[in-house]
Amino acid sequence: MGQVIVHATxxxxxxxxxIGGEVDWxxxxxxxxxxxxxxxxxxxxxxxxxxGANKTQTIDDGEIPYGGMLNVPVYLMTHSPHDPIERDGITYTFIVDDIAEAVELAKLAAGEKWVSLLGGSISRQCLQLDLVDEIHLDVAPVLLGEGIPLFAGLEKRVELERLETSAFASETxxxxxxVHPT
Known part of the structure; x- marks a missing residue:
């Protein structure tokens, strides 16, 4: 089975x-x-x-993972049941309160490919449960001062081994x- 990754800019x-959830930066x-x-x-x-699902359990234009560049199954965490939604050939399946189940279903769907975790809360929950294999960060050269953090609130120490670093014109x-505990 493929790996579970946190992938974030x-x-x-x-x-x-x-702070308003915008990513225009x-x-x-x-x-x-x-x-x-x-x-x-x-x-x-x-x-x-x-x-994570939005409060209305809809798939709005600005909420399509990777801006629609991917045509892969999407599993959305929610607190109440909802039927799957099909949009532009992508199936969005809602999973109630069990992130480990969502990751397992995503791994089965992904086969040998990766499962990408989106959002700070989802990433932190999966790190907390030792479900993450790798972290891929694209760091933009900007300081916001405040906003939605990726890792703030993680309740445990997580050791990492650097696999790759590169820097070009726009990002590092x-x-x-x-490194999972033994």
Missing amino acids: MTVDGFIAD MFGRPSAPEDDAVVANVIERIGAVVG HLRYRV
Whole structure:
């Protein structure tokens, strides 16, 4: 089975969105083909996504994982049951309160490909449960000062082994293996 990864673009001060949830700071920066190649390499290896459902359990345009660049199953965490939604050839399955189940279903769907975890809360919950194999961060050269953090609130220490580091025109790309306790 494939790996479970946290894949996120974040600011140097650790935020994945501004205080209102907007991510416009991610766009409009100069980039190099090498930046695009790093992200494309990750995207082509993703076979399923686990994220959080919005309060209305709908799939709005701005909430489509990876801006619609992926055509893979998406598992959304929620607190109340909801039938799956099909949109643009992608099936969104809602999982009630059991993140381990969501990850297991996503791994089965992904096969040998990766399961990408989206969002700070989802990532922290999976790290807490030792469900994460790797962390892939694309760090944008901006400080927001406040916003939605990726790792703040994680309630345990997680050791990482650096696998890869690269920096080009627009971002620094970091890849770590999660060192699981023995």
